[in-house]
Amino acid sequence: MFFAVVSLTILGSAMGLFLGYAARRLEVEGNPLVEEIQAILPGSQCGQCGFPGCAGAAQALADRSAPITLCPPGGRAVVQALALKLGVEANLSDVKDNVPMIAEVKEEICIGCTRCFKVCPTDAIMGAAQQMHSVFREACTACGKCEEVCPTESIKLQPIPVTLHAWYWHKPVIQPMQAVSA
Amino acid sequence: MREYLMLLLSTVLVNNVVLVKFLGLCPFMGISKKTDTAVSMGLATTFVMTMASASCWMLEHWLLMPLGMVYLRILVYILVIAVVVQFTEMVVRKTNPALYQVLGIYLPLITTNCAVLGIPLLTTQEKLPFVNSLLYGFGSAAGFTLVLLLFAGLRERLALAQVPGAFIGAPIGFITASLLALAFMGFAGLV
Numbered sequence: 446m447f448f449a450v451v452s453l454t455i456l457g458s459a460m461g462l463f464l465g466y467a468a469r470r471l472e473v474e475g476n477p478l479v480e481e482i483q484a485i486l487p488g489s490q491c492g493q494c495g496f497p498g499c500a501g502a503a504q505a506l507a508d509r510s511a512p513i514t515l516c517p518p519g520g521r522a523v524v525q526a527l528a529l530k531l532g533v534e535a536n537l538s539d540v541k542d543n544v545p546m547i548a549e550v551k552e553e554i555c556i557g558c559t560r561c562f563k564v565c566p567t568d569a570i571m572g573a574a575q576q577m578h579s580v581f582r583e584a585c586t587a588c589g590k591c592e593e594v595c596p597t598e599s600i601k602l603q604p605i606p607v608t609l610h611a612w613y614w615h616k617p618v619i620q621p622m623q624a625v626s627a
Numbered sequence: 628m629r630e631y632l633m634l635l636l637s638t639v640l641v642n643n644v645v646l647v648k649f650l651g652l653c654p655f656m657g658i659s660k661k662t663d664t665a666v667s668m669g670l671a672t673t674f675v676m677t678m679a680s681a682s683c684w685m686l687e688h689w690l691l692m693p694l695g696m697v698y699l700r701i702l703v704y705i706l707v708i709a710v711v712v713q714f715t716e717m718v719v720r721k722t723n724p725a726l727y728q729v730l731g732i733y734l735p736l737i738t739t740n741c742a743v744l745g746i747p748l749l750t751t752q753e754k755l756p757f758v759n760s761l762l763y764g765f766g767s768a769a770g771f772t773l774v775l776l777l778f779a780g781l782r783e784r785l786a787l788a789q790v791p792g793a794f795i796g797a798p799i800g801f802i803t804a805s806l807l808a809l810a811f812m813g814f815a816g817l818v
Contacts, residue, residue: 448694456690456703460710471717473724 478530479507485526487518506531522617545613546587546602548580554599561591561600570600631762637818638766644742645774646808651742654733655775656800660786664729665779669772671715671730673765675737676746678711679704680764683747684757704747705738712738742771778807 483503494515496502505511506527513527513535521537528535548561548569557575569585572578578600591600605611642648645655651672658668683704691697716734720727727734737743746767750760781803790799 449696449699452690452694452696453699453703456686457706460706464710464713467714467717471721473720 476507479503482506482527482530485523485530486516487523544604545611547582547585547605548587548589548591548600549603550578550580551599551601552577552579554597556597556599558596560594560596564590564594566590631758633818634759634762635766635769638763639770639773640811640814641816641818642767643770643774643811643814644746644767645771646804646811648742648745650745651740651771653736654740655771655778655804656797658730658733659775659779659782659800662776662779662783665775666772667726668730668733669768669775671719671734672737672740672743673768673772675708675711675715676743676768676771677761677765679708679743680747680750681757681761682707682711684750684760687751688757700751701744701748704744708743708747709738712743742767774807774811778804781807 479500480503483499486499486503488499494502494511494517496505496511496515502511502515506513506515509531513531513533514524516523524535524537550570555577557572557577559572559574559578562570562572562578566588567584567586569581569583570578570591571581580600582605587602589602592602638644644650645652654668654672659665686703686707687697687700691700691703712735715737716727719730719734746764747760750763755763782800785799785803794802
C-alpha cells in the first residue's frame with residue numbers, strides 16, 4: 446500500500462515534469478490575434494466567407510488579406526467587433542443584418558417548371574413537372590439557389606415566421622460609433 | 628531472427644489487431660475516408676503503440692512486479708499511454724501543423740484507442756520478453772496501419788460507387804469492413 450502510493454506519486458510527478466518540459470521545448474508560437482479573432486466570429490463553420498471554416502477566416506483576417514465584412518451570419522455586430530480588434534475603419538453601409546431565412550413558393554405563380562427542384566442541394570423542394578412545388582422547411586438551408594433559377598420569381602427567401610420552435614434571440618445591438626473609435 | 632519475423636508476420640496479418648481481434652475500430656471507421664490521413668494516423672498510432680509496449684514492459688518488470696503491485700497494472704498503463712500520446716501530439720503540432728489540423732480530435736483520441744491499451748496487456752498476459760513485446764506492439768500497429776490504408780483506399784472508391792440509398796455512408800463502410808475481415812481470415816494458419 447505504502448509502496449504503491451509512493452511509487453505512483455513519483456511516477457506521476459516524473460511524467461508530469463517530463464510533459465511540462467516537453468511542452469516548453471516544443472512550444473508552437475501561434476498568433477494570439479488569430480485566436481482572439483476566432484473567438485469573435487460566430488464559429489458555425491458555415492463557409493459563406495469562402496474560407497474552410499472560421500479558423501481559416503480568422504487566419505486571413507489576421508493576415509489582413511480578407512475584408513472585415515466577410516462574415517454574413519455575423520452581421521454588423523461582428524464587423525464592429527472586428528474593426529475594434531484590428532483597428533480599422535468599419536464600413537457598415539453594405540452589411541446587412543440577416544435574419545434566418547427559408548425558401549417559400551408563391552403558389553399562384555408557380556408554373557411547375559422543376560428548375561428549383563433540380564438545383565436544390567438538400568432536396569428540400571418537392572414537386573413534379575406541371576405540378577406546384579413546395580418546400581420542406583426542415584431541409585431548406587436558405588442557400589438561395591432556387592431563387593436564382595426561378596423564371597416567375599415565385600420562389601423567394603423569406604424570413605422564418607416566429608413560432609415557439611423558431612424563436613431566437615435577436616442579434617446584439619450595434620453600439621454607437623464613438624465606442625468604436627475609443 | 629526467424630522467431631522475430633514470424634512474430635511480425637503473425638501480428639501484422641494473421642492476428643491483425645483490427646480485423647481479427649476487433650480492437651481499435653473507432654479510428655478504423657473514423658479516419659479512413661482519405662488515404663493520406665489514414666497513413667498519417669497509422670504512423671502516429673504506430674509510434675504510440677510501440678512506445679507504449681516498450682514502456683509498459685519496463686514498468687511491469689521493473690516497478691509493478693518487484694513491488695507486488697500488479698493490481699495497479701491498468702492504471703499505470705493508461706498513465707503511460709496518456710503521456711506518450713500527449714508527447715506525440717506536441718511533436719506533431721511542432722513538426723507538421725497541417726497534419727495536426729487534419730488529424731484534429733483523433734490525435735488525442737489515440738489515448739482511448741483500445742488497441743493501444745490492449746496490446747501491452749496482451750503482451751503482459753503472454754509473458755513475452757522485452758524485444759518480443761516491442762515487436763508485438765510494432766507489428767500490431769503496422770497491421771493497424773496496413774488495414775487502415777487498405778480500408779481508406781476502398782472507401783475512396785466507395786465514395787464514387789453507386790450504392791443503394793439505404794447503404795450510403797457508414798452502412799456500406801461496415802459491410803466492406805466485414806468483407807475485409809473475412810478476407811483476412813484467409814491468413815489463418817499462415818504462421
